[in-house]
Amino acid sequence: MREAGFTTFLVDDDPGVLRSITRLLNAAGYKTQSFSSPREFLSSHDPTVPGCAIIDLVMSEFDGLHLQQALIDSGSERPIIFLTGNGDISTSVTAMKAGAVDFLTKPVKREALFSAVVRAANVDAASRKKRKESKSIGDRLATLTHREREVLEFVIAGRLNKQIAASLGTVEKTVKVHRGRMMAKLGVRSVADLVRLADKAGIAPAHVLSE
């Protein structure tokens, strides 16, 4: 399952290796972008393009781990596959902890490479979907009025309209109207959907004193 426009970004300062891996991925139908310098890659990096990075661990400018850190620092969640000539355990642990998808030893077999790329594509797709979702929820939440937001927090706390009205110092009928509008704005039909959305958006239920 591959998103449209999925690109593999290759970073290796060895031109021969760079060219051959690019060629392999192209042959397998992947769209590729090659960089012989990590700096060049960083400066032209567009995180919105779906895809994964395949990075050589040992490079003369700075090594793959530095590049990974630089991507994380820039807020990118680009999945990374490392290639290395002689990977030692401590380096691979560091890389994997920082979120690398895989750590492949050169010379790399195509099955291993392709499966790693597929996994990376899945990771990328998932993270993109999640991001997209949370972005749309955020957008919808932003349209709520202050009162509607208050009502939302009471509803996901399991309060009845009457109880909410009492808490807000208004009448039950008004609360009903706010609640209806809020549900419509967020595009949810049931309280269950509302609770799941609020959970995704990280909205905490209202703190209610027991009566």
Place this chain on the structure above:
Amino acid sequence: MDVLVPEVAIQERQKGMPHEDRGKTFRNGLIVAIAYYVGAEIAFLVGTLSDKIFAPFWPPNIVLFCALLLSFPRQWWIYILAAFPAHVAAELQVGMPIMQLLVAFATNCSVAVINAFLLQQLQFEQPWFGSIRKATTYVFIAAFVSPALCAFGGAFVQILGGGSLENYGLYWARWYASNALGSLALAPIVLICLEKLTWFSLTPALRGLEAMLIAAVLAITCIVAFKEGDTIASGYVPALLYLPLPIIVWAAVRFGATGASGVIMVISLVLIWRTLNGQNLFDVGDPEANVFAMQLFLIGLSSPILLLGAAIEETRHAETVTREREERMSVAAASSSVALWQYELATDTFWATDYCRTLFGLPSGVPSDLDRLLNRIHPNDFQTAQAAFKSAIARAVPFETEFRVQGHDEGYRWISVRAQPVIGNDGSPTAITGAFADSTSRKMAEAESDMQRQEIAHLMRVSMLGELSGGLAHELTQPLTAILSNAQAGKILLAGGKKNLAEIGNIFDDIITEDGRAGEVIHRLRGLLKKGEIKYEAVDMNELIASTLRLLHSELIDRRISINDEKNIDLPPAHGDPIQLQQVLLNLFMNAMDAMDGVPPAQRAISINTAATNEGGIEVRISDCGTGLPPAQEQSVFKPFFTTKKRGLGLGLAICASIMKLHGGSLSLQNNVSKGAMAIFRLPPPGP
């Protein structure tokens, strides 16, 4: 024994005179006394007519003179004292008055003392009459100066005996002639006989026969030449006087001073006998005048004969010395495994000592001429050796070379030759002289140590490559990765059909390129790993540095070390073994890398600088910014087993230094002014 001046002590030892104790001195005194007396008696027996005329010669004077000459001046009084009673006894026997007797003794002593004193002063030493100088000195002093001086006193003896003062000049002349003749005719043979006491026993039979033959011929000659009855007045042919001359020359030539003095004595005795007892050959009137004429004849004859004998002795001695020296040199040369040789340019002749044959494995009967020797040379060395000889002969310059020759057995032996021209009087070379020496054992020792050195160098290379294994593996992994990926891509593209053919072609090109790259890495590694003989060739140092850096590429990246390369693009080629030189570079780079372990990565850098030297060689500087050398240990680093590393053997730089030395170059290390250390190595220009 008294303290002696060293020179005198040496003299004493040479003469072998028994002066060691009083007993011997006493014995010698007694011998002198007896000889003195016997000498006088002989003179009377021959008939000196001493009551009327002077003795033609006076043996007692010769006895005293010889005794004094052979002893130290401080002992002379003993001999003079010993001679006195003998003198008195002898002279009283013939009725000489006391006064005359005393004066005679005084003058006799004075001539002996003056003779001995002057001759000792002028270093007239054994071997007597061994050289012209000595013989001349002797004749001048003993036959002229000293008797002439003493004759002034001696002439009075006659006057005391009743002679007229008017005849003083005559007496002087006679006294002189008597003592001069004694010095010439008797003293030399006595001295020589005393010196060569064992001479006769050592003489080979043939020489003894020859001596006897000379004596016999001389006797016959004397009988013919000085025949009784013949006088010049009675028609004697004066030319017959010269008849003994060939015999004299024969004796002098064959037996040197001994022969000459012996012959002189015989002729003198014969003539004196004849003059005193028969009709006088030199019949000029009164007997005294006759004797005087005979004396002058003998003095005139014997002086040159003595000199001739001495000259021949000297020549013969010089020849012996030269021959002995040559023999000694030859023996010494052979015993130190050296053969001497000489090549005469003018005559194109080659001479060599016997040992030459042994060295070149020639049978002992075969003459060792130059062509034969050259033919024994190993075919591989023949050209070089022949060229060296030819150019040395043509240009007359000293030369040294080494070559192998076929030995007696299977193997070859190494011969080193060293030669120089002999310059003649006109400044041009006349010959080439030289020495062959067996250098096999040295060569073998050299080969042995060479092998050990190579072994160690090889081990160090292997151990360095072991340290670099990670980086080196990466150098191989890269092309292998590229090859695998390309091949896999090709396989996929192949399934896609003909439209991909162009890309598949590119893939093959890349695979070939990458394979070449992997092959290069392996080639470089194999060069460093293999144990080979040293092969000298022209080396592009810049290229060698680049190749070494390629080997280190991954390691440098891994250690975050940057390289500042300042190569001189017009660098002349160096002459050396590329593998050994690369080992030096590798070692220096690794030292630089290790030195920067504690330096922040951003500052780690190695600078490389190549330059041509003024002499036409090259210089390479490798500088790091690490910890630098330990203070005051810039020389210690070259000592074996010196190391500053935790896991170092301490052999790297020692081997690098020995490699540079082998190449005729140098290696030095120094701390940089700012930071780190710099290694500088120089290689000389390629030799002729």
